[in-house]
Amino acid sequence: MGVLENLVEQDPEFAEAKFRSKVENEFVQIKLSMVTGKTERIKHYVSDEIYNRIVAKVEDDKANNRIQLYDELNVYSVQITSINELEDCFTIEVNLCSRALEYYIDRDTRKYLSGNNQSRVEKNNRLLFRKKKNAKGFNGVQKCPSCGASMDINENGKCKFCGSIFTLENYDWTIVSMDI
Numbered sequence: 244m245g246v247l248e249n250l251v252e253q254d255p256e257f258a259e260a261k262f263r264s265k266v267e268n269e270f271v272q273i274k275l276s277m278v279t280g281k282t283e284r285i286k287h288y289v290s291d292e293i294y295n296r297i298v299a300k301v302e303d304d305k306a307n308n309r310i311q312l313y314d315e316l317n318v319y320s321v322q323i324t325s326i327n328e329l330e331d332c333f334t335i336e337v338n339l340c341s342r343a344l345e346y347y348i349d350r351d352t353r354k355y356l357s358g359n360n361q362s363r364v365e366k367n368n369r370l371l372f373r374k375k376k377n378a379k380g381f382n383g384v385q386k387c388p389s390c391g392a393s394m395d396i397n398e399n400g401k402c403k404f405c406g407s408i409f410t411l412e413n414y415d416w417t418i419v420s421m422d423i
């Protein structure tokens with residue numbers, strides 16, 4: 244039996260098209276969070292290590308009084324390049340091809356600083372996703388695990404009431420490797 248068959252057997256909800264659209268959506272939201280600085284919105288998509296690097300990038304831009312923009316960001320393709328089964332988890336490696344106008348503006352004046360705001364740059368992004376074999380799935384987790392308030396984990400990983408960060412790692416695929 245192949246690795247994909249093993250994955251589907253243990254995770255009947257897995258569907259490649261659904262997974263690829265999830266990857267695309269999360270990638271765009273992560274990039275936008277670097278523009279807006281609202282990184283807590285994407286914290287639940289990524290490992291702590293990746294999250295710390297995203298925050299460091301935003302802080303570095305702030306310290307340099309600039310904002311990174313990804314105008315006209317578009318994902319052109321999402322390809323699964325490998326699926327691996329480890330003892331306690333599955334990993335999926337993805338190549339995501341995106342194009343955007345990547346440039347910096349001044350935080351105060353909003354004027355152009357550097358980068359390419361004329362033509363979109365194509366990038367191949369390697370992303371690695373991991374899902375624990377004992378992940379609980381989303382059924383019944385429409386409520387904050389800390390205070391019980393209802394929350395939409397797809398929209399925001401932070402509880403509006405108690406501020407708890409929802410740890411996606413216990414439920415679904417998490418990004419464990421990504422170029423920031």
Ligand SMILES: [Zn+2]
Nearest residue numbers: 387390402405
């Ligand atoms: Zn809560």
